[in-house]
Amino acid sequence: MATLTILSIFIIYIAFVLGLVNSQGLDVEYYKKTCPNVEVIVKKAVADSISSDATMAAPLLRMHFHDCFVRGCDGSVLLNSTKSNQAEKDAIANLSLRGFQVIDAAKSALEKQCPGTVSCADILALAARDAVSLINGPTWKVQLGRRDGRVSILSEATTNLPTPFDNFTTLKTTFGALGLSVKDIVVLSGGHTIGVSHCFSFSSRLYNFTGKGDMDPNMDKNYVVQLKTKCKPNDVTTTVSMDPGSFTKFETDYYTLVSKRRGMFVSDATLLTDKQTRAYVLAQSFNGSTFFQDFGVSMVNMGKIGVLTGKSGEIRKQCAFTN
Ligand code: HEM
Ligand SMILES: *[C@@H]1O[C@H](CO)[C@@H](O)[C@H](O)[C@H]1NC(C)=O
Ligand SMILES: *[C@@H]1O[C@H](CO)[C@@H](O)[C@H](O)[C@H]1NC(C)=O
Ligand SMILES: *[C@@H]1O[C@H](CO)[C@@H](O)[C@H](O)[C@H]1NC(C)=O
Numbered sequence: 347m348a349t350l351t352i353l354s355i356f357i358i359y360i361a362f363v364l365g366l367v368n369s370q371g372l373d374v375e376y377y378k379k380t381c382p383n384v385e386v387i388v389k390k391a392v393a394d395s396i397s398s399d400a401t402m403a404a405p406l407l408r409m410h411f412h413d414c415f416v417r418g419c420d421g422s423v424l425l426n427s428t429k430s431n432q433a434e435k436d437a438i439a440n441l442s443l444r445g446f447q448v449i450d451a452a453k454s455a456l457e458k459q460c461p462g463t464v465s466c467a468d469i470l471a472l473a474a475r476d477a478v479s480l481i482n483g484p485t486w487k488v489q490l491g492r493r494d495g496r497v498s499i500l501s502e503a504t505t506n507l508p509t510p511f512d513n514f515t516t517l518k519t520t521f522g523a524l525g526l527s528v529k530d531i532v533v534l535s536g537g538h539t540i541g542v543s544h545c546f547s548f549s550s551r552l553y554n555f556t557g558k559g560d561m562d563p564n565m566d567k568n569y570v571v572q573l574k575t576k577c578k579p580n581d582v583t584t585t586v587s588m589d590p591g592s593f594t595k596f597e598t599d600y601y602t603l604v605s606k607r608r609g610m611f612v613s614d615a616t617l618l619t620d621k622q623t624r625a626y627v628l629a630q631s632f633n634g635s636t637f638f639q640d641f642g643v644s645m646v647n648m649g650k651i652g653v654l655t656g657k658s659g660e661i662r663k664q665c666a667f668t669n
């Protein structure tokens with residue numbers, strides 16, 4: 347009996363070592379035999395895009411986040427609507443996501459070298475990493491082997507994504523339900539060190555925070571004045587950089603901004619309301635930032651949300667359509 351138990355523990359241990367039993371079944375070397383150049387090919391597509399337009403890095407990072415938060419990291423963010431179904435992408439058009447053509451370019455290059463092999467979900471995960479590292483950010487090993495989902499539903503994007511007006515309790519619930527920790531919230535929010543936002547995502551903080559024509563008391567007054575010159579009430583077209591002066595460079599500034607009460611969204615400002623996230627924000631903005639290292643870890647965590655592996659899902663031929 348004892349030998350049997352020891353034997354089975356040993357077998358399970360070996361299976362783990364061989365990567366046969368992995369909670370998600372993802373593996374950094376997943377395409378080593380079937381598509382050895384996958385990383386080079388995706389990186390080239392991302393680099394081609396960013397070298398002609400540095401602002402493209404931000405939407406590529408954000409796209410993987412949106413993909414993972416709605417139905418898991420299954421490439422559903424890329425699917426076009428059908429006659430019978432409005433896809434996430436329609437909501438995302440509203441949410442101003444860009445960069446679909448970069449993913450399509452990577453996919454078509456991959457289909458030439460290793461047809462029917464690399465999922466769109468994995469391309470998104472690689473592209474997010476490459477986008478960050480190409481604009482001076484950290485790099486990390488991307489776990490691969492996700493398969494693509496066959497379903498994308500508009501309403502799920504609106505209900506499952508955090509909103510810029512979320513308080514900390516809400517963020518904790520949303521992230522927690524996906525298996526992400528409080529630390530992941532504060533680390534991943536650091537993604538806002540790059541990119542832009544439309545005025546409408548924060549302008550109530552400037553003009554009408556509680557419906558009394560007031561501003562958000564948790565935003566620095568001078569910053570409110572500055573932002574008001576860029577965003578007039580009800581402006582739906584203007585975009586503002588979230589990290590003024592360096593919105594195309596990935597660095598630690600986000601935390602300095604948040605600590606000075608210059609985070610763009612309520613969801614950024616709210617990181618000062620929780621003891622743990624506040625301590626993190628202040629630590630990053632003072633000395634010896636651990637943000638770069640932490641970001642890679644949290645991106646890997648995010649990349650595991652609800653993945654399809656094994657025989658689930660499919661490998662799409664085109665990222666905008668199911669097979
Ligand atoms: C904590 C919850 C989050 C909320 C509420 C949130 C909300 C938003 C909003 C409202 C925008 C601006 C959209 C617009 O008005 O055009 C935005 C932009 C952006 N977000 Fe987040 N976000 C969150 C987390 C994340 C995460 C986890 C990442 C990636 C790790 C991320 C990366 C980005 C990037 C890079 C942009 C700029 C996009 C561009 O320049 O096109 N965000 N986010
Ligand atoms: C798929 O959707 C994108 C944008 O959402 C659009 O630009 C593209 O034309 C669509 N493709 C097809 C074949 O409908
Ligand atoms: C985009 O947002 C507007 C305003 O919230 C809404 O009326 C419209 O239906 C949305 N469009 C899509 C495709 O979700
Ligand atoms: C956070 O927001 C939710 C939803 O809007 C609200 O019900 C809750 O009372 C808020 N919590 C705090 C602590 O403000």
Ligand SMILES: *[C@@H]1O[C@H](CO)[C@@H](O)[C@H](O)[C@H]1NC(C)=O
Pocket residue numbers: 554556557558559
């Ligand atoms: C502020 O919000 C309140 C409540 O939603 C609304 O009645 C009022 O018209 C708004 N004021 C302005 C200036 O937009």
Ligand SMILES: *[C@@H]1O[C@H](CO)[C@@H](O)[C@H](O)[C@H]1NC(C)=O
Pocket residue numbers: 633634
């Ligand atoms: C800043 O952090 C570095 C590395 O973590 C440490 O060696 C150094 O003593 C710290 N300096 C201050 C002023 O805390």
